Amino acid sequence: MVVRVSVRVGGVVQGVGFRPFVYALAVRLGLNGHVGNDVAGVFAEVEGQPSAVEEFLIALHEEAPPLAVVDEVSVREIASLGETGFRIVPSPDGGHAATLVSADSATCEDCLRDLHDPGDRRYRYPFINCTNCGPRFTIVRSVPYDRPSTTMASFPLCPDCEREYHDPADRRFHAQPVCCPACGPRLELTDVPGDPVESTVELLHGGAVVAIKGLGGYHLAVDAGQEAAASRLRGRKHREDKPFAVMVPDLAAARELCEVDEVAERMLGGRRRPIVLLPRLDGGAIAPSVAPGNRRLGVMVPYTPLHHLLMEAFGGPIVLTSGNVSDEPIVYRDEEVRARLAGIADAFLTHDREIHIRTDDSIVRPFRGRAQVQRRSRGYVPEPVTVHREFSRQVLACGAELKNTFCLAKDKHAFLSHHIGDLENFETLESFTSGIEHFAGLFDIKPEVVAHDLHPEYLSTKYAKELTGVELVGVQHHHAHIASCLADNGRDGPVLGVAFDGTGYGTDGTIWGGEFLLANLSGFDRVAHFAPVPMPGGTAAIKQPWRMALSYLGTDDPVALDVFRRNEGAWETVASLARKGLNSPMTSSAGRLFDAVAALLGVRDAVNYEGQAAIELEQIADPGEEGGYRAEITGGERLVVHGRDLVLAAAGDLRAGVAVPAIAARFHNGVADVVTRTCRRLREATQVTTVALSGGVFQNLLLLERTVDALTDNGFEVLTHSRVPANDGGISLGQAVIAGRA
Structure with a gap:
């Protein structure tokens, strides 16, 4: 038969x-x-x-x-x-695109063996790949995924590659990016004679800044052991304090710098090859300017043949950071790299394979036995986040302003975009709009519903409101955070959602950010929040955290505190703004509460990047300190958490001469305690026993660990993020699943 x-x-x-x-x-x-x-x-x-x-x-x-x-x-x-x-059989033309596209994948072991085999015709060829590895998303123009639909179309196969491509017994059978030195892309170190890899290594050893073309854009590289080189790169890139990531030759080299557990080992050595945030070891050969004052280091291992060749020849760690000026998107077009990086890079290691779409490195960290994504981009995108309920209509979610991603969704697939960045300039907005167009074409999505943030001035909101022929759904920022956490965990709710971040437009027109929501995917109730305080000077208070210290401390007795002395010249003027309510919007933001304590303790009066004060406050906190401050909770149907109690307690300890690391830890413990006590009261009123934690503040690992422990000890089930970021990079997924229910 x-x-x-x-x-x-x-x-x-x-x-x-x-x-x-x-x-x-x-x-x-x-x-x-x-x-x-x-x-x-x-x-x-x-x-x-x-x-x-x-x-x-x-x-x-x-x-x-x-x-x-x-x-x-x-x-x-x-x-x-x-x-x-x-x-x-050949691929037919036409029809509705429904296939998925693979993310770029790290070089496989078979190709590495070929790369190092002197008898192989691809020996030391920096673009070696096969069906199991190599570029995918960054070179795809359209589907179906065949060579003519990629940026490899301009490289006709030589007879040897043609034979492999058509041989069913060969590992490169129908591998679309297949190539070799005779027919594929070529490496060039511009204006420098000799072997490009060897010459690049010499430049790095000599302290030069080299721009290196990767899978999704250009990186800037320096010797991570040379303080002068790292400092020079900071100055040229205008990146004053934010840590750099480093690339090391292999897992053994990573273990010399950081604590590497089993989860971290899987992340470092897997096919996605993200930057992995790991606890640093004392004595690592890393220059102070690479990650100043940070207990963790962002580490990655080679993920392209070129990286393998460079790292094997160089021998030690190199800084490998996005090729851009701070706040601009990563450079990926060859025709613009010299103009945009001319004042930063001393040399350019480039090649002639076009990058179709820019893609930054992903960032992850280990958390309680699993990977927790902090930035989802290369190696993950465009593979979808699968949701447990189908979208009844096709959706576009436009995301937030900072750390923007967009999301296109249909069926059970949410196609969360690569990291776009902060939508604050034309280049990033162009990346946002062209990215939406590219994803819509790849996955044949014609949005019927478009979700956006409630903030009227976000460029993502303005983009949404200019679209025609679609249903617009405005989604409150913190509801989107909690919905994102629900979707990340395959849940519908209801949950007690704790959404802590820096800024989010509230339904009452004020700035939220310390929110407790009774939420599901269909709606939410704001059942508790931090007591609002003024933000003296508006956005100036975000850039100058000492203003938030003033707002929380008041003006009754600041004279005994150094935060007053350091800012005495402007203190009274700013205090007057706060008292009169002039340019001082009210905020319940947990992020601004962390800023206040950071300034109070002398950690940071002014910031150079978003979240810096809170990040540095976490870094100085004594993890062995078990004491904590207590904040009052008042109210009836809607509870109010008095964050000022935590600030005043910290100020009292500071006056009493308690060590700053102990105070910082007691503050973190106090926040974890008040979250738990608030949730306990809300559980009594709602009978809901599951808590979802979301928002950028919960990227603070010390706070997250203490909060999860306290909630679990009090009988709660706790949902945290894993597949998408807790910060605004995950907002678009939350918007999408909410709009899908609208």
Whole structure:
């Protein structure tokens, strides 16, 4: 008896060697038929003995290639054709795109062996790849994923590569970026003679700043052990304090610098190769200017053949940071790199393979046995976040202003974008709008509903409101944070959502940021919040945290505190603004509360990047300190948390001569305590026993650990982020799932 079935496979099944896998599987099982790509994924027809067909269908799931993600396999029995042989058929034109596109993937072990084999024709070739590794998303122009639809289209295959490409027994069978020194991209160190890799290594050892073209854009590199080089890069890039990431040759080198547990090892060595934030070890050979005053270091290992060659030749860690001036998007176009990085880089290590879409490095950290994404970009995007309920309509969510991402959604897939950045200049806005257009084309999404933040001045909001023929859904910022955490964990709610961040437009027109919401995906009630205080000078208070110290301390007795002495010249003027309510909007922001304490303790009176004061406050806190401050909770149906109590307690300890690290820790413990006590009172009123933690403040690892411990000890189930960031980079996912219910 012979049967024939039509099979359709959905998921990440293009550009990952799925067709050659199906071919080899069918041949092994003695099946006849064909396989191909189209805009919806992979299609196949197989004919043979029923037992062999059944084994074939099981193997589609269980033996799929390393980079494949099989979401579904649909099977339909059809008439037998008596066909003999099995073949890969050309991709048809037309139809609605429904396939998924793989993220860029780190060089596989097989290609690394070829790279280091003097007898291999790709020996030391910096663009070596196969079906199991290499560029994907950053070179894809459209689907189906075939070479003509990528930026490799301009590199015709040489006879040897052509033979491999068409040989079903070869690892590069239908590998779209396949190439070699005879036919592929070429590496060039501009204006410097000799071998590009060796010359780049010499420049780095000599203290130069080198711009290096990667998968998703240009990086800036210096020797991480040279203080003068790291300091020079800071000055040229106008990045005064924010830590740099470093690349090390391998896992052994990472262990010399940081604590690397099993989770961190999987993250460092996996196919995604993000920057991993790890606890630093004493004595690591890293210049002070690389990550000043930070107990953690962002570490990554090579993820392209070029990186492997560079790191093997260099031998030690290098700084590898985004190729841009601070606050601008990463440079990725060859024609603009010299103009935009001319004042920063001394040399340019580049190549002629075009990057179609800019993509920054992703950032993750280990947290309680799993990876917690802090910035979701290269290696993750555009693979979707799968949600547990289908979207009834196609959705575009435009995200927030800072750390922007957008999200396009249909079926059970939420296509969260790469990291766009802060929507505060034309270049970033252009990246936002072109990215939406690219994703919509790749995944054939025509939004019927467009979600946006309530803040009327956000560029993402203005973009949404200029669209026509769609339903607009305004989503409150902190509700989006909690919805994002729910979607991240496959939940609907209700939960007690604790959303702590710096700024979010409230439904009452004030600035929220220390919120307790009774929330699900359909709506929310603001059941508690931090007591609002003035922000003297508005946005000036974000850039100058001492103004928030003034706001919380008042003007009754500031004279005994150094924060007053350091800012005495402006103190009374700013205090007058606060008293009169002039340019001093009210805020419940937890982020501004952290700013106040940071300024009070002399950590930071003015910041150079968003969240700096709170980050540095966490860094100085004594993790062994168990004491904590207590804040009063008042109110009835809506509770009010009096954050000023924490500031006054810190000021009292400061006057009493308590060490600053102990005070910083007691403040963190006090915040964790008041979150727990507030949730306990809300549990009594609502009977809800699950808490979701979201917002940028919960990227503070000390606060997150203390809060999760305290809530768990008090019988709560606690949801935290894993697949998407807790900060505004996850907002668009929350907006999307809320709009999907509208």
